Amino acid sequence: MAKSDLDDLYGKTVLEHCRSPRNHDRLVDADATAHTVNAFCGDESDVQISVDGGRVVGVGAQAAGCSVNLAATSMLAQAAEGVHLDDLSSLIDLFRRQMKGEALSEGDRSRLGDLATLTGVLNFPVRIKCTLLSVSALEEALATVDGS
Amino acid sequence: MTETTQQASLDVSKIRDDFPILSRKVYGKSLVYLDNAATSQKPRQVISALTEYYEGYNANVHRGVHALSMEATDRYEEAREKVARFIGARQSEEVIWTRNTTEAINLVTGSWARSNLQPGDEVVVTEMEHHSNMVPWQMVTQERGATLRYLRLGDDGKLDLDDIDTIINDRTKMVSIVHASNSLGTINPVKEITARARAVGAAVMIDGAQSVPHMSVDVQDLDCDFLAFSGHKMLGPTGIGVLYAKREVLETMEPFLTGGEMVLSVTLDGADWNDLPMRFEAGTPNIADAIALGAAVDYLDSTGMDNIRRHEVQLTGYALSRLREIEELVIFGAEAAEDRGGVVSFHTPDVHPHDLGTYLDQQGIAVRTGHHCTMPVMRKLGVPATTRASFYLYNTEEEVDQLVDSLKSALRYFGHG
Numbered sequence: 333m334a335k336s337d338l339d340d341l342y343g344k345t346v347l348e349h350c351r352s353p354r355n356h357d358r359l360v361d362a363d364a365t366a367h368t369v370n371a372f373c374g375d376e377s378d379v380q381i382s383v384d385g386g387r388v389v390g391v392g393a394q395a396a397g398c399s400v401n402l403a404a405t406s407m408l409a410q411a412a413e414g415v416h417l418d419d420l421s422s423l424i425d426l427f428r429r430q431m432k433g434e435a436l437s438e439g440d441r442s443r444l445g446d447l448a449t450l451t452g453v454l455n456f457p458v459r460i461k462c463t464l465l466s467v468s469a470l471e472e473a474l475a476t477v478d479g480s
Numbered sequence: 481m482t483e484t485t486q487q488a489s490l491d492v493s494k495i496r497d498d499f500p501i502l503s504r505k506v507y508g509k510s511l512v513y514l515d516n517a518a519t520s521q522k523p524r525q526v527i528s529a530l531t532e533y534y535e536g537y538n539a540n541v542h543r544g545v546h547a548l549s550m551e552a553t554d555r556y557e558e559a560r561e562k563v564a565r566f567i568g569a570r571q572s573e574e575v576i577w578t579r580n581t582t583e584a585i586n587l588v589t590g591s592w593a594r595s596n597l598q599p600g601d602e603v604v605v606t607e608m609e610h611h612s613n614m615v616p617w618q619m620v621t622q623e624r625g626a627t628l629r630y631l632r633l634g635d636d637g638k639l640d641l642d643d644i645d646t647i648i649n650d651r652t653k654m655v656s657i658v659h660a661s662n663s664l665g666t667i668n669p670v671k672e673i674t675a676r677a678r679a680v681g682a683a684v685m686i687d688g689a690q691s692v693p694h695m696s697v698d699v700q701d702l703d704c705d706f707l708a709f710s711g712h713k714m715l716g717p718t719g720i721g722v723l724y725a726k727r728e729v730l731e732t733m734e735p736f737l738t739g740g741e742m743v744l745s746v747t748l749d750g751a752d753w754n755d756l757p758m759r760f761e762a763g764t765p766n767i768a769d770a771i772a773l774g775a776a777v778d779y780l781d782s783t784g785m786d787n788i789r790r791h792e793v794q795l796t797g798y799a800l801s802r803l804r805e806i807e808e809l810v811i812f813g814a815e816a817a818e819d820r821g822g823v824v825s826f827h828t829p830d831v832h833p834h835d836l837g838t839y840l841d842q843q844g845i846a847v848r849t850g851h852h853c854t855m856p857v858m859r860k861l862g863v864p865a866t867t868r869a870s871f872y873l874y875n876t877e878e879e880v881d882q883l884v885d886s887l888k889s890a891l892r893y894f895g896h897g
Contacts, residue, residue: 337842338838338839338842338893341838342835342893342894347894372850373834373849373850373851373864373865374850374851374855374858374864374865375834375864396864397832397834397864398832398833398834398835399832399835399894400834400835456838459834459838462834
């Protein structure tokens with residue numbers, strides 16, 4: 333029982349993102365950047381975005397800390413790239429709902445891409461915030477480009 | 481250390497029977513509780529003291545003339561006497577109840593420091609302090625125009641005292657140091673540091689949060705003005721802590737919190753302060769938890785602090801030798817178990833402490849992962865966090881073996897994905 337919970341938490345996709353984080357290079361000349369720290373554990377997430385024509389055309393994301401934060405940051409960067417700003421807000425909303433324990437439709441899950449594999453974290457309430465550190469960073473970055 | 485190398489004489493299995501929580505299961509596994517530096521478990525005797533108070537003689541203290549109030553007052557003051565004897569205080573009035581170590585330190589920075597620090601004065605702490613003995617001093621030195629200086633943490637996890645004579649100097653008014661580090665385990669040479677502080681006429685406070693529960697601590701021997709510690713780390717309940725202070729120092733101090741209990745008389749124009757120790761204990765105190773801390777002290781006394789220390793040195797030595805089998809581990813702090821409290825902090829470069837902590841938790845093993853409220857220490861070690869196993873009188877070599885076996889399987893688990 334415990335071992336399978338652990339395997340759900342540290343699924344293949346999660347560990348694979350940890351080993352090979354996507355969009356890991358720092359984006360130079362980004363339109364917006366944000367840095368978030370979890371004061372409780374010291375984990376960090378850095379996000380840079382470039383926006384053109386209302387669409388996210390470039391994402392850089394670097395995380396420091398536990399596997400869940402590393403994987404979530406990488407998955408989020410991957411999911412955000414190329415997405416229209418309006419769609420990105422609803423994507424983030426969808427992800428937050430998933431991490432609150434809401435069961436999503438198959439269509440919504442596929443919109444989330446690899447982020448959908450983070451449901452294993454729900455069995456570890458204390459770790460849920462690890463999935464949201466990069467989300468906060470992305471939202472902070474988006475807030476500075478909104479309306480521009 | 482003064483301990484001899486005799487075999488540990490604790491009957492650990494009998495001790496374990498006194499701690500109901502140690503027989504519970506976590507995820508179907510026997511609990512292995514190795515987070516004692518965060519808080520200790522409580523023996524039945526302490527839990528009973530709480531229920532006996534609430535069921536038998538719950539009343540406010542120092543107030544009523546009725547039987548319950550007198551009984552509660554007697555037991556409450558008896559607990560103060562037990563604590564005073566336990567740390568070698570000359571009189572029970574030198575024991576001030578607080579919520580915890582943090583509040584005890586804040587009492588000193590909020591009262592003693594405000595009236596004793598002048599612009600240009602210096603206060604000395606160490607780089608290995610818990611935030612609770614660093615942040616209050618940062619605030620009060622800033623407020624008073626004084627300077628906060630640090631005794632350095634060396635690469636070996638011990639204090640570097642080479643420049644102690646420069647750092648503790650004629651401008652130093654207070655030296656406030658941690659006795660045993662909560663994140664590294666290092667036991668500091670507090671007597672040597674106190675002697676230097678005395679030579680320049682500085683006051684001395686010792687943060688005994690990690691030493692008083694685990695070894696014999698005598699305030700006369702340490703020659704400190706203040707000693708701060710928490711009940712919950714020494715088998716007592718949460719919410720009760722202690723500030724020991726020399727009577728002659730306390731008598732010069734202004735109250736920290738004000739209101740009821742701490743006054744002798746009040747008129748519309750002002751108030752006269754009550755006698756010690758009540759002057760520093762405004763409001764209805766934490767009666768039940770103080771009494772239960774008295775029961776914890778009884779338990780520690782009857783077990784023998786030297787026996788507990790010997791047991792922990794032996795167990796820590798065993799843990800160090802077993803953990804050194806794992807090549808991937810970087811173990812922080814002093815090499816020898818004799819130079820440590822029962823704390824072993826380590827880092828696994830390829831597996832983040834929180835991942836490791838979650839894995840161990842699934843095996844029923846409770847360790848602490850994080851910065852342990854010592855962020856400057858983590859910065860010095862160059863790691864964001866460590867995994868810490870900390871022991872107490874009820875821990876066993878078998879539990880250390882379980883920790884080591886689970887660590888090995890965790891490293892395999894994350895290594896192979």
